[in-house]
Amino acid sequence: MNWPETFRTGAEAVRAHRMRSILTMLGIIIGVSSVILTVGLGQGAQDEVSSQIDALGSNLLVVSPGSTTSTTGIRGGFGSASTLTLSDADAIDDEDVVPDVARVAPVTSTSASLVNGTTNWTTTLVGSTVDWLDVRSRDLSAGRFYTAAEVASSAPVVVLGADTAGELFTGSAVGQTVTVNGSALTVIGVLETSGASSSDSSEDDTAVTPLGTAASVSGTTGTSVSSIYVEGASEGTLGAAYQEINALLLNLHGVDATEADFTITSQEALIDTANSTNRTLTVLLAGVAGISLLVGGIGVMNIMLVSVTERIREIGLRKALGATPGSIGRQFLVEASMLGLAGGVIGVIIAVVGAAVLPGLIDQPVSLSLLATVGALLTSLALGVGFGVYPASRAARLTPIQALRSE
Amino acid sequence: MGDPIIELSQVWKSYETGAVSVHALRGIDARIDEGEYLAVIGPSGSGKSTLMNILGCLDVPTSGEYHLAGQDVSTMTEVELAEVRNRRIGFVFQQFNLLASMTAWRNVELPLVYAGVPRAERKERAIAALTRVGLGERADHKPGELSGGQQQRVAVARALVTEPAMILADEPTGNLDSESTTDVLELFDELSQLGRTIVLITHEYDVADRAGRQLVVRDGQIASPIGAA
Ligand SMILES: Nc1ncnc2c1ncn2[C@@H]1O[C@H](COP(=O)(O)OP(=O)(O)OP(=O)(O)O)[C@@H](O)[C@H]1O
Ligand SMILES: [Mg+2]
Numbered sequence: 066m067n068w069p070e071t072f073r074t075g076a077e078a079v080r081a082h083r084m085r086s087i088l089t090m091l092g093i094i095i096g097v098s099s100v101i102l103t104v105g106l107g108q109g110a111q112d113e114v115s116s117q118i119d120a121l122g123s124n125l126l127v128v129s130p131g132s133t134t135s136t137t138g139i140r141g142g143f144g145s146a147s148t149l150t151l152s153d154a155d156a157i158d159d160e161d162v163v164p165d166v167a168r169v170a171p172v173t174s175t176s177a178s179l180v181n182g183t184t185n186w187t188t189t190l191v192g193s194t195v196d197w198l199d200v201r202s203r204d205l206s207a208g209r210f211y212t213a214a215e216v217a218s219s220a221p222v223v224v225l226g227a228d229t230a231g232e233l234f235t236g237s238a239v240g241q242t243v244t245v246n247g248s249a250l251t252v253i254g255v256l257e258t259s260g261a262s263s264s265d266s267s268e269d270d271t272a273v274t275p276l277g278t279a280a281s282v283s284g285t286t287g288t289s290v291s292s293i294y295v296e297g298a299s300e301g302t303l304g305a306a307y308q309e310i311n312a313l314l315l316n317l318h319g320v321d322a323t324e325a326d327f328t329i330t331s332q333e334a335l336i337d338t339a340n341s342t343n344r345t346l347t348v349l350l351a352g353v354a355g356i357s358l359l360v361g362g363i364g365v366m367n368i369m370l371v372s373v374t375e376r377i378r379e380i381g382l383r384k385a386l387g388a389t390p391g392s393i394g395r396q397f398l399v400e401a402s403m404l405g406l407a408g409g410v411i412g413v414i415i416a417v418v419g420a421a422v423l424p425g426l427i428d429q430p431v432s433l434s435l436l437a438t439v440g441a442l443l444t445s446l447a448l449g450v451g452f453g454v455y456p457a458s459r460a461a462r463l464t465p466i467q468a469l470r471s472e
Numbered sequence: 473m474g475d476p477i478i479e480l481s482q483v484w485k486s487y488e489t490g491a492v493s494v495h496a497l498r499g500i501d502a503r504i505d506e507g508e509y510l511a512v513i514g515p516s517g518s519g520k521s522t523l524m525n526i527l528g529c530l531d532v533p534t535s536g537e538y539h540l541a542g543q544d545v546s547t548m549t550e551v552e553l554a555e556v557r558n559r560r561i562g563f564v565f566q567q568f569n570l571l572a573s574m575t576a577w578r579n580v581e582l583p584l585v586y587a588g589v590p591r592a593e594r595k596e597r598a599i600a601a602l603t604r605v606g607l608g609e610r611a612d613h614k615p616g617e618l619s620g621g622q623q624q625r626v627a628v629a630r631a632l633v634t635e636p637a638m639i640l641a642d643e644p645t646g647n648l649d650s651e652s653t654t655d656v657l658e659l660f661d662e663l664s665q666l667g668r669t670i671v672l673i674t675h676e677y678d679v680a681d682r683a684g685r686q687l688v689v690r691d692g693q694i695a696s697p698i699g700a701a
Pocket of ligand 1: 494514516517519521523566
């Protein structure tokens with residue numbers, strides 16, 4: 066029997082045993098689409114985090130108070146110890162001492178309640194210098210950012226995050242006034258939403274003021290800051306900048322490296338941490354997906370085994386009429402491949418549709434992975450073909466009468 | 473007559489069913505010449521079908537030798553056997569063995585598929601074979617839509633369609649009324665006149681009488697031949 070004939074016979078058998086064909090494909094469809102979607106979810110989460118981190122700027126160092134490992138081996142309260150001060154920021158800004166630094170933005174951060182008439186919104190009140198905008202790689206969607214003069218005079222101005230502006234004002238926020246702890250601040254600008262395709266709104270729910278303004282509004286008199294953002298002169302010298310700042314602060318604080326009361330985090334470290342977390346997530350999801358593929362595969366195996374057993378008489382008859390074991394094997398190979406491929410393709414279509422629809426429903430991005438798609442397709446195909454062809458070619462080795470007599 | 477097309481010597485067939493072994497054939501010696509018309513008769517369970525399956529290369533003897541057209545069947549490969557079944561033998565099964573999902577003509581064309589005959593020609597020949605057994609208008613019916621006798625005639629048509637040199641028919645008239653029986657037997661007479669070798673199993677002596685020679689099988693052995701010795 067030649068190949069076109071074999072294909073015709075296979076297609077006919079698929080149509081003739083409609084229920085069986087549907088059940089076989091169902092197992093494959095579920096397996097394939099769940100693998101693609103679960104891996105896609107993990108991949109999507111990973112992509113989202115990396116794009117969020119990218120949006121922060123590529124040659125950024127963040128100095129935060131507290132050490133990651135204290136001498137007792139206990140992780141120091143991250144950001145809780147007020148060991149970083151404005152004078153640390155000023156020292157880092159000194160071009161002679163730290164030549165590889167372009168911009169420095171000390172940041173204070175407190176929770177504050179913003180009031181516009183009867184509308185009340187609690188957000189993070191950030192105090193910083195003019196460099197904040199560049200260092201954080203942010204843009205304005207309306208108005209302007211505060212000036213160096215306004216920082217120097219602790220002018221009562223504020224720049225709102227996009228979400229914050231939306232919560233407090235219905236129309237344009239620029240030129241309006243918000244009251245924070247009794248002090249009136251003029252809204253001079255609104256930030257563009259952060260570049261990350263983020264559902265996490267903390268980047269967009271914020272109010273930024275000059276350092277002095279934030280201090281006076283929140284009533285804090287101290288000079289401690291919650292972090293210092295440092296932009297390196299270039300990406301290549303970021304390592305040098307790290308060393309310089311580290312040495313400078315150790316010296317200023319009068320401690321040695323083992324007692325460091327601050328932590329310098331580079332973007333790279335953040336990405337590494339995020340990636341390793343997400344890799345764990347992806348592996349976990351892939352495991353779940355693998356199990357569903359296995360379950361689908363067992364379903365396919367069962368149906369294939371049963372259907373071949375049912376058809377051993379047919380195999381016997383075909384042999385009696387002149388079929389070689391090879392042509393029997395080819396017939397079942399074509400049948401199983403058609404079922405496997407059709408199921409696989411439908412599974413991929415469902416996964417693609419799911420990837421398009423799902424983000425809107427569960428607020429999670431889904432990235433389709435070619436590797437997962439191809440892997441799932443091949444696995445399901447192999448399962449269908451393996452369990453379809455193996456028992457068939459075994460049956461094809463029986464004598465026609467043995468096969469015809471089997472139940 | 474012509475050269476021997478079938479030679480059996482000391483053919484045994486035993487089935488192991490649990491503790492007991494059934495000896496369906498106990499040392500059959502036989503010779504069938506090319507172009508011969510032979511009837512095999514014998515009581516139920518005597519081993520007629522078992523013998524026929526071995527002659528059709530559908531089953532293998534437990535011991536003994538079977539030479540088909542001079543060649544020892546036990547030395548043939550699977551592919552050679554498939555070719556013999558396909559090209560040289562037309563087999564009519566006692567239980568018809570039609571594929572339920574296929575129409576009559578598709579069942580009949582099946583041996584031609586494995587013979588590599590082109591599609592258009594297959595259909596033509598299948599319909600012609602069905603017409604010969606009086607089922608021309610039933611070509612598009614599935615076996616389930618046909619009576620037992622009609623199914624039997626479809627099975628006969630399938631055995632004829634490749635125009636094999638040898639036709640092995642296991643009670644081809646078992647389910648037929650006298651009229652259809654006469655039709656099928658006339659067909660066999662015709663084929664015999666064309667020089668085909670025909671081996672026919674039957675219970676009925678008047679059917680057996682039409683054959684040139686009768687072989688009586690009893691308890692897995694050849695009993696004294698009746699008719700032509
Ligand atoms: N697969 C098998 N396993 C065990 N015994 C078998 C098997 N096939 C046939 N037999 C036995 O072999 C003997 C011969 O069977 P066979 O079918 O050849 O009889 P038969 O002469 O064709 O009978 P009938 O006229 O009823 O068709 C019987 O006793 C039967 O029970
Ligand atoms: Mg019988």
